[in-house]
Each structure stands twice: as C-alpha cells, then as structure tokens.
Amino acid sequence: MPIDVQKVLGQQLAEMPFEWRERDIILYALGLGVGVGEVPTSEGVLRYTYEGGLKVIPTYGVVPAFPALTGVMSVPGFDINPMMILHGEQYTEVLCKEIPTRADTVTTARVTGVYDKGKGALVTLEAITKVKGGQDLFKNEFGVFVRGEGGFGGPSGPPPGNDAPSREPDAVREYPTMPHQAILYRLSGDYNPLHIDPQFAAMGGFERPILHGLCTFGNVGRGVIDEYCGGDPTRFSSIKVRFSAPVMPGETIVVQMWKESDTAILCEAKVKERGLSVVKNARVVLR
Numbered sequence: 001m002p003i004d005v006q007k008v009l010g011q012q013l014a015e016m017p018f019e020w021r022e023r024d025i026i027l028y029a030l031g032l033g034v035g036v037g038e039v040p041t042s043e044g045v046l047r048y049t050y051e052g053g054l055k056v057i058p059t060y061g062v063v064p065a066f067p068a069l070t071g072v073m074s075v076p077g078f079d080i081n082p083m084m085i086l087h088g089e090q091y092t093e094v095l096c097k098e099i100p101t102r103a104d105t106v107t108t109a110r111v112t113g114v115y116d117k118g119k120g121a122l123v124t125l126e127a128i129t130k131v132k133g134g135q136d137l138f139k140n141e142f143g144v145f146v147r148g149e150g151g152f153g154g155p156s157g158p159p160p161g162n163d164a165p166s167r168e169p170d171a172v173r174e175y176p177t178m179p180h181q182a183i184l185y186r187l188s189g190d191y192n193p194l195h196i197d198p199q200f201a202a203m204g205g206f207e208r209p210i211l212h213g214l215c216t217f218g219n220v221g222r223g224v225i226d227e228y229c230g231g232d233p234t235r236f237s238s239i240k241v242r243f244s245a246p247v248m249p250g251e252t253i254v255v256q257m258w259k260e261s262d263t264a265i266l267c268e269a270k271v272k273e274r275g276l277s278v279v280k281n282a283r284v285v286l287r
Contacts, residue, residue, distance in 0.1 A: 007077025018064035031185035056099035061138035068109035089143025093238035115157035160281040169256035173223040210246035223255030
C-alpha cells in the first residue's frame with residue numbers, strides 16, 4: 001500500500017514560516033466573496049476590506065497553516081498520487097483574543113491519524129501557528145481523504161458528529177459567488193490547478209474547475225458571525241466542517257444554522273442553484 005501507516009503516523013513536518021499584511025486580509029475577504037451582491041460601502045463590507053478599522057475573518061487562520069497540508073506529500077511513507085487527494089474535513093480554532101492584521105508567523109505540524117474509510121484513507125494532521133517568538137494564534141486540524149487507499153484494516157476513526165437537527169434551520173444566510181471566484185480565492189495561497197485549469201479539473205472528474213472548499217468554509221464561518229455575533233469576528237472561537245461536495249464558481253452558498261446554545265451553532269451549507277449539500281456536520285463555537 002502506498003501509505004505506510006507505521007512510517008506516516010506521528011511524523012513531524014518541517015516548520016513553515018508565513019507572513020501577512022493588511023492587503024492579504026483584504027484579499028482573503030474578497031476571495032470569499034465579501035461585497036458580492038452587497039452595498040460596497042456598507043459596514044459589513046468595509047469591516048473586512050478597508051484598512052480603517054480592518055477586522056480579520058477568523059477562518060483566515062487556515063491560510064498560514066495551509067502549507068502544512070501540502071507538506072504532507074514529503075512525509076516518508078506517504079507515496080500517493082496527488083490527483084487522488086481531497087480535503088475531507090477541517091477544524092480551525094482561534095487561540096488569541098483578536099487576530100492581528102499583520103504578523104510574521106511559523107507553523108508546526110504533525111500527522112495525528114491514519115484511518116481506514118473503505119474506499120479511501122483519511123489522514124489527519126494537527127498544526128499550530130504562532131507569532132515568531134510569541135503567542136499562539138491558531139490551531140488547525142486537517143482531514144485529507146486519499147481515494148483508493150482504504151481497505152488496509154486499520155481503525156475507521158471517530159464518527160463526524162455535529163448532525164443537523166431535523167427541524168427547519170433557525171437562521172439562513174445566502175452568499176453569492178462570482179464566476180471567477182476561484183481565480184480570486186487562490187491568491188490567498190491555494191494554487192491547486194483543480195480550481196483554475198479546465199484540463200486538470202477534467203482529469204479529476206469535474207466538467208469545469210471547482211471552487212475551493214476552504215472558500216465555502218469561510219462563508220460558513222461568515223454566516224454565523226453575521227447572524228449571531230452582530231458582525232463582530234472577535235466572538236468567533238472555532239469551526240469544524242466536513243466537505244461533502246464542491247461548489248461551482250458563480251453559485252450561491254446557502255448557510256443554514258441551528259442554535260444549539262448561546263455559544264454553539266450547528267451548520268450545513270448548500271448551493272442554491274442545485275439544492276446540493278456541500279458542507280455537513282459543521283459546528284461553530286462562539287465566545
């Protein structure tokens with residue numbers, strides 16, 4: 001089997017430096033679709049796009065840690081075809097009181113699990129991003145699904161949990177995306193050609209390039225902030241999701257929310273145009 005579980009499990013990845021400035025924070029917000037279908041000078045747009053009082057969308061925490069996800073390809077015993085990799089699950093937690101709009105950071109990561117999912121293997125990684133010589137900023141847990149690498153007899157891992165209630169959602173937010181949304185989002189660091197190259201997308205089984213799952217992820221977090229935090233991103237603590245299907249650029253992301261408590265919101269996301277669920281088993285925790 002191309003994945004050597006004994007070699008891969010527990011492997012420490014090389015430290016990854018990363019820096020960002022106000023421009024990067026604004027670009028990330030635009031990559032998510034902030035401003036699309038909204039009044040450009042409204043408070044909800046300017047808080048994420050204007051350096052005067054700029055706030056960071058908390059799901060930005062996955063961006064400086066993302067190189068750790070690509071770095072798994074260099075782990076001894078992880079000899080697989082990159083075309084078979086899908087981003088299956090994601091957890092991001094904010095460890096600081098307020099995310100700075102500029103920082104020089106370093107991320108350390110390690111492989112925490114290899115699970116047998118039958119048709120594939122789920123490889124999990126934990127990453128901590130901190131200011132160089134300073135405080136911790138983010139904790140990320142990546143779930144990488146490798147198609148065709150299951151069936152090796154290992155544990156299947158914990159169930160996803162966070163099932164949405166059967167009742168109608170307590171709140172719904174819609175976020176339209178632009179046909180070129182993936183071209184814009186990729187400038188935040190995910191340059192996978194699956195999201196821009198039609199031939200590469202076809203090789204992956206898609207009729208055209210798909211939107212980044214982490215773009216959808218960011219809009220789920222944004223929906224909870226808009227609905228339950230009065231637009232205040234500093235109240236956001238963590239988010240966990242499972243990606244179930246891709247969004248096509250130009251489609252509308254519909255975020256459905258169920259209030260479990262004052263600090264816990266269960267979520268699902270669908271695309272309006274096809275009625276297809278794209279994020280399931282999602283939970284956002286607030287402060």
